[in-house]
Amino acid sequence: MTTSTVTQVAVVSSIIGNRATMTGQTIGSTGLGTLTVAAISAKACDLAVVGDIHGFLRFPFADPETFEGVLMPSELRTAQIKLTQGGAGASLALIAEEVYSY
């Protein structure tokens, strides 16, 4: 029996932070006992990743229904946020979710 098979195999070989590095090979079979192997190039693949949201934290102060606990302007007059930096190069943003009374 001879076979003629071409299949791709790929794995996620390393993960750092939000970056997944993948390796993949095309495995071919062109006859009895003959295997060929080559690095894949631009092959359609699906990647599924499970984890935590990258680089983002959210601090709710108010009850989402009643708004109890909301930080009022009287408290905010001297309110501050302090961030301890440990690495250079991150894109940093501070975001406020506010209530407007028109």
Next chain:
Amino acid sequence: MVRLEQSVIMSREAQSSDTALFRRDLPKSGAYSALDIGIRLTNGATSAINMDLLDVIKHLSLVCNGNDYRFHISGQDMFRNHWLKNGRPMPYTWTEKASGVQEVWFRMCFGRFLGDTQYGLDLSRFNNVQVQIDYDCTVWGAAAVTTFTTGTFTITIIAHQFPYNARPAFRGMIGCREFYTTTTAASGDLVEDLPSSQPILALAVAAREDNVAEATDITDIVIGKDNFNTIFTSGKWYNYQQMQNADLDVREEVFDLLLSNSAYRDCHLANIKQANVAPRSMTIGVA
């Protein structure tokens, strides 16, 4: 509860410019619970490898009376903020295939939830309300077969509005805006005043850097007042991240790749617990 209407303000309107500040005036009257904004961009004729549509969207804004920014937030942060607040992301299609269409949706929610009769956007309170989208497709590089197809940045805006004869008298509206941005330094404390003109429901901190472990760039967070004599919250990034992500309903992303050996992709997830890649083609012949 009143049944909301979905009013299509614009539907898949392609923009001729690849880099622009798009502006769209909203109607003079109407009671909106939320605005959904959909963005599409077509890949080049060959591929678009590791190009994130969120990077193209520099800011999404809702501007009242010309200079009152009630929403002003980058695409990356708005996508993450919605995901963390609601437990699931808005729709996002990441495809790298030739001439494939990438698509992402955002929601500006002006109330506590869709259909909130207490909080929402009453357009008649303002002389002018404008949606602005500051976009730059060339962050991927110039239009080319391996980046994007020129003139394909496409915008959809849909309003979730109360019927004209059942418009509630809103007590106010919820906004969300970026009030400080920078690039982190290798060390040192960064102290910033909080905005104090409106009550604050929530604060968010975004610190994104590809290929860097979480809790590296920002290690500790303290929010307080009176020179931190009163502390609202204080802790480590890695602890907050575990607490906040525990409540998510969706913790997965799926990508449609054109994969080459030893290539990488930058995801919207970190602390990755599972990552699977599956090629789509296989032929088996037996003679």
